[in-house]
Amino acid sequence: MIFIYDEILKSIKLSDNQRNNLLEFSNNLMKIILDYAKSRDIDVECKLVGSLAKKTSLINKADIDIFMSFPLSYDEELLKEYGLMLGEYCIEKAGGIAEKRYASHPYMTGIINDEEIDFVPCYRIKDSSQLKSAVDRTILHTDYVTSHLTDKEADEVLLLKKFMSSVNTYGANYKVSGFSGYLCELLILEYHSFKNVIEAASTKWHDKFIIDLEDYGTSHKFNTSLIAIDPVDKNRNVAAALSTQKFFEFITAARNFIENPSKEYFNNPQVNIEKDELKEEFIKRNTTTVVLSFDVPSLPTDVIYPQVNKTMTSIINYSNHYHFNIIDGKYYIDSENTAHILLEYEIGQLPNIEVHKGPLIQDSKNSMKFKQKYPHAYVDNKRWASINQRMYTNVYDMIRNILKEENINQIKLGKDVKEEILNKFSLVDICDYVDCMQNEEYEEIYEYLNPNYRIYRKD
Amino acid sequence: MIFIYDEILKSIKLSDNQRNNLLEFSNNLMKIILDYAKSRDIDVECKLVGSLAKKTSLINKADIDIFMSFPLSYDEELLKEYGLMLGEYCIEKAGGIAEKRYASHPYMTGIINDEEIDFVPCYRIKDSSQLKSAVDRTILHTDYVTSHLTDKEADEVLLLKKFMSSVNTYGANYKVSGFSGYLCELLILEYHSFKNVIEAASTKWHDKFIIDLEDYGTSHKFNTSLIAIDPVDKNRNVAAALSTQKFFEFITAARNFIENPSKEYFNNPQVNIEKDELKEEFIKRNTTTVVLSFDVPSLPTDVIYPQVNKTMTSIINYSNHYHFNIIDGKYYIDSENTAHILLEYEIGQLPNIEVHKGPLIQDSKNSMKFKQKYPHAYVDNKRWASINQRMYTNVYDMIRNILKEENINQIKLGKDVKEEILNKFSLVDICDYVDCMQNEEYEEIYEYLNPNYRIYRKD
Numbered sequence: 001m002i003f004i005y006d007e008i009l010k011s012i013k014l015s016d017n018q019r020n021n022l023l024e025f026s027n028n029l030m031k032i033i034l035d036y037a038k039s040r041d042i043d044v045e046c047k048l049v050g051s052l053a054k055k056t057s058l059i060n061k062a063d064i065d066i067f068m069s070f071p072l073s074y075d076e077e078l079l080k081e082y083g084l085m086l087g088e089y090c091i092e093k094a095g096g097i098a099e100k101r102y103a104s105h106p107y108m109t110g111i112i113n114d115e116e117i118d119f120v121p122c123y124r125i126k127d128s129s130q131l132k133s134a135v136d137r138t139i140l141h142t143d144y145v146t147s148h149l150t151d152k153e154a155d156e157v158l159l160l161k162k163f164m165s166s167v168n169t170y171g172a173n174y175k176v177s178g179f180s181g182y183l184c185e186l187l188i189l190e191y192h193s194f195k196n197v198i199e200a201a202s203t204k205w206h207d208k209f210i211i212d213l214e215d216y217g218t219s220h221k222f223n224t225s226l227i228a229i230d231p232v233d234k235n236r237n238v239a240a241a242l243s244t245q246k247f248f249e250f251i252t253a254a255r256n257f258i259e260n261p262s263k264e265y266f267n268n269p270q271v272n273i274e275k276d277e278l279k280e281e282f283i284k285r286n287t288t289t290v291v292l293s294f295d296v297p298s299l300p301t302d303v304i305y306p307q308v309n310k311t312m313t314s315i316i317n318y319s320n321h322y323h324f325n326i327i328d329g330k331y332y333i334d335s336e337n338t339a340h341i342l343l344e345y346e347i348g349q350l351p352n353i354e355v356h357k358g359p360l361i362q363d364s365k366n367s368m369k370f371k372q373k374y375p376h377a378y379v380d381n382k383r384w385a386s387i388n389q390r391m392y393t394n395v396y397d398m399i400r401n402i403l404k405e406e407n408i409n410q411i412k413l414g415k416d417v418k419e420e421i422l423n424k425f426s427l428v429d430i431c432d433y434v435d436c437m438q439n440e441e442y443e444e445i446y447e448y449l450n451p452n453y454r455i456y457r458k459d
Numbered sequence: 460m461i462f463i464y465d466e467i468l469k470s471i472k473l474s475d476n477q478r479n480n481l482l483e484f485s486n487n488l489m490k491i492i493l494d495y496a497k498s499r500d501i502d503v504e505c506k507l508v509g510s511l512a513k514k515t516s517l518i519n520k521a522d523i524d525i526f527m528s529f530p531l532s533y534d535e536e537l538l539k540e541y542g543l544m545l546g547e548y549c550i551e552k553a554g555g556i557a558e559k560r561y562a563s564h565p566y567m568t569g570i571i572n573d574e575e576i577d578f579v580p581c582y583r584i585k586d587s588s589q590l591k592s593a594v595d596r597t598i599l600h601t602d603y604v605t606s607h608l609t610d611k612e613a614d615e616v617l618l619l620k621k622f623m624s625s626v627n628t629y630g631a632n633y634k635v636s637g638f639s640g641y642l643c644e645l646l647i648l649e650y651h652s653f654k655n656v657i658e659a660a661s662t663k664w665h666d667k668f669i670i671d672l673e674d675y676g677t678s679h680k681f682n683t684s685l686i687a688i689d690p691v692d693k694n695r696n697v698a699a700a701l702s703t704q705k706f707f708e709f710i711t712a713a714r715n716f717i718e719n720p721s722k723e724y725f726n727n728p729q730v731n732i733e734k735d736e737l738k739e740e741f742i743k744r745n746t747t748t749v750v751l752s753f754d755v756p757s758l759p760t761d762v763i764y765p766q767v768n769k770t771m772t773s774i775i776n777y778s779n780h781y782h783f784n785i786i787d788g789k790y791y792i793d794s795e796n797t798a799h800i801l802l803e804y805e806i807g808q809l810p811n812i813e814v815h816k817g818p819l820i821q822d823s824k825n826s827m828k829f830k831q832k833y834p835h836a837y838v839d840n841k842r843w844a845s846i847n848q849r850m851y852t853n854v855y856d857m858i859r860n861i862l863k864e865e866n867i868n869q870i871k872l873g874k875d876v877k878e879e880i881l882n883k884f885s886l887v888d889i890c891d892y893v894d895c896m897q898n899e900e901y902e903e904i905y906e907y908l909n910p911n912y913r914i915y916r917k918d
Contacts, residue, residue: 378910
């Protein structure tokens with residue numbers, strides 16, 4: 001296996017030359033900032049952080065993150081002002097184009113020589129007790145990893161990240177809800193090699209599994225499937241954004257890989273399928289699958305994806321309430337900012353009546369109320385029951401009705417999604433949807449029908 | 460109200476003349492037996508028992524039950540032999556036709572002057588500790604009631620029996636599973652009047668309600684909805700055969716009667732409905748209702764009804780297992796000894812696939828087994844799940860398949876029912892069934908659609 005890992009490493013790791021160039025480039029940028037700050041008498045230190053600093057960046061994802069740290073005596077307004085100003089100055093001086101962005105607090109992004117560089121202002125802190133914002137922690141993370149991770153282990157991080165990426169469990173953003181880069185580094189610090197992580201995951205990991213490198217013993221504070229205590233902050237769970245689904249998908253992928261250690265697990269799988277085959281699959285299932293589509297505003301993934309997810313969950317809950325059983329659902333946003341929610345129902349058409357169970361007969365007060373409400377209520381052993389007309393007998397009618405302006409507040413959608421849906425939506429059968437869909441969506445539909453295709457590979 | 464009760468009583472109570480004639484007739488029969496026994500030196504005493512002896516027989520149901528009691532020294536064979544012989548002798552001497560029958564033990568029945576008379580051999584016992592068979596208790600019951608019930612109270616029993624009969628909660632046989640005549644008498648002994656029983660039932664009765672006239676305190680031994688300790692046997696629950704359904708139907712009828720004390724509650728309701736109206740009702744419900752029909756042997760109600768009930772329950776359980784949800788069902792046996800099981804399903808056709816939930820992912824041993832069984836199993840949060848082909852997608856296919864000879868032992872039917880079903884059955888849609896059914900069945904179908912029609916009456 002080692003030769004395979006070496007081969008894979010070669011294709012995903014920066015060469016010494018590439019790395020040195022990037023470091024030199026970063027150093028030049030930092031020098032620009034420091035020189036200018038000195039001339040203005042601003043107390044700032046610059047530091048390359050993130051995966052490039054930690055030697056854990058995949059070849060195509062070697063983003064440069066420069067953190068500018070200011071003394072704790074500067075107030076937040078001043079820090080922001082100096083930070084953005086210095087970033088902008090540097091980007092323009094280096095011939096790039098600056099753009100202000102917001103994460104937990106504002107930072108400056110520039111494209112210089114085709115590289116995307118982030119300039120982030122933060123406080124100069126010694127440990128997590130001095131934390132003023134989430135970004136302050138990044139420097140502590142970089143310091144911890146660079147001081148603990150060997151070069152050999154950094155390579156193992158690369159293998160792990162690549163594997164995770166291929167099986168679609170990598171990325172702490174809301175869309176994936178997988179393992180963050182820092183979490184991958186901690187896993188290698190715990191287990192020392194990719195192979196050991198895979199083995200531990202496939203045999204030892206279980207729900208509420210704990211990784212606590214510094215033995216803080218604070219895991220009882222957290223309740224996620226994986227609990228990874230931040231070595232630089234005992235009150236933080238690095239795996240907080242990892243979903244249970246992705247945790248167990250990784251375990252399953254690890255088991256599959258051990259069974260068949262193919263290098264396919266380090267490549268993204270290719271989907272080759274025709275529209276007719278996808279349609280045929282749904283027809284063979286003989287279920288009722290609908291797709292709800294609506295435009296969404298161009299907002300960051302972590303803002304808009306939760307809203308679409310909430311919309312899907314609300315419609316599923318509403319459907320369950322009216323006894324339309326869901327087999328499964330999924331959602332995605334395409335490149336034209338249209339969100340699609342696919343819902344597969346066991347049955348799309350229910351009978352006109354339903355049995356409604358009532359109170360105990362011996363409870364005369366509630367019996368009276370029930371009989372007033374349902375005059376045809378009858379005795380069903382100890383309880384009342386009533387045959388009532390169903391509110392909805394058809395799944396399309398149900399969804400269209402709840403999305404009407406006068407009803408839509410009965411379910412919880414995100415604010416932006418609600419506006420867009422009230423403006424316009426479409427609701428079509430999956431076959432009609434497949435007929436009209438774009439190429440990029442094939443994989444989404446294929447993945448729905450083949451939930452294993454990323455975590456299980458043949459040679 | 461009293462005048463209504465008086466009017467009703469007039470129509471349901473034997474006149475003094477009628478009663479005296481029946482008593483005289485019974486006495487003559489008993490004399491025939493005693494004379495003959497004396498000539499044969501047989502030690503026997505004769506006693507008129509049952510409702511006629513207790514003055515609680517409804518006018519059209521004044522059956523004559525003559526119990527012939529023998530000393531405990533006679534063994535069972537001798538008791539049976541003498542009993543049947545004396546009964547037969549008496550019937551033939553009186554010009555009737557004798558027929559041997561079996562309940563818990565054999566007795567002789569004869570039709571004499573259009574009256575049906577039972578001659579039952581039993582032991583002469585003083586209290587329940589000497590009981591040798593269930594019939595021995597009858598004399599104790601008759602003695603208890605005649606010595607405790609006033610003539611006024613006997614009239615109240617008649618009203619209660621008539622009311623119960625009209626609302627279809629009277630009769631301890633398996634078909635009704637309602638209140639026995641003796642239980643009605645105990646209720647009047649407890650509450651003294653029909654009106655008091657109705658009031659108690661509608662306001663005070665609840666699940667596990669206890670009636671214990673002799674304060675034996677043995678109710679903890681029983682677990683039925685109504686527990687009525689037999690005054691002559693503290694270890695017997697007189698309400699054992701009363702179903703929860705009929706107990707609460709009576710409570711409901713009592714409440715309805717109090718709300719609207721109409722004399723309609725003392726008459727059997729008439730059903731006037733056309734086939735087309737019945738069909739229309741089912742079509743409006745838009746459910747899938749099937750009727751399974753098969754012949755049954757001519758066996759006593761209490762033998763064959765439980766078998767048909769068991770068959771229905773088995774098919775319902777089997778249906779639930781395959782996710783065909785039942786709204787409700789009923790069964791009956793028509794006058795030509797054909798049993799009909801009506802089953803109303805929410806949905807008659809299900810999709811081709813179903814979701815099968817599996818073990819926890821972290822349970823690697825069971826994960827392996829599950830994946831071997833279902834190679835396409837996928838991760839659903841903490842658990843495995845698999846999309847499988849359904850065994851049955853259609854309710855007719857399901858029922859026809861399970862009733863095949865090679866499968867029928869998977870469900871529990873009565874022995875006699877199983878043979879008949881293997882020989883021949885029909886399974887049709889309710890509308891086809893209604894088209895072909897006999898007049899007597901209208902009420903059965905009407906009752907299914909209108910479960911309240913006997914317990915709720917308009918003026």
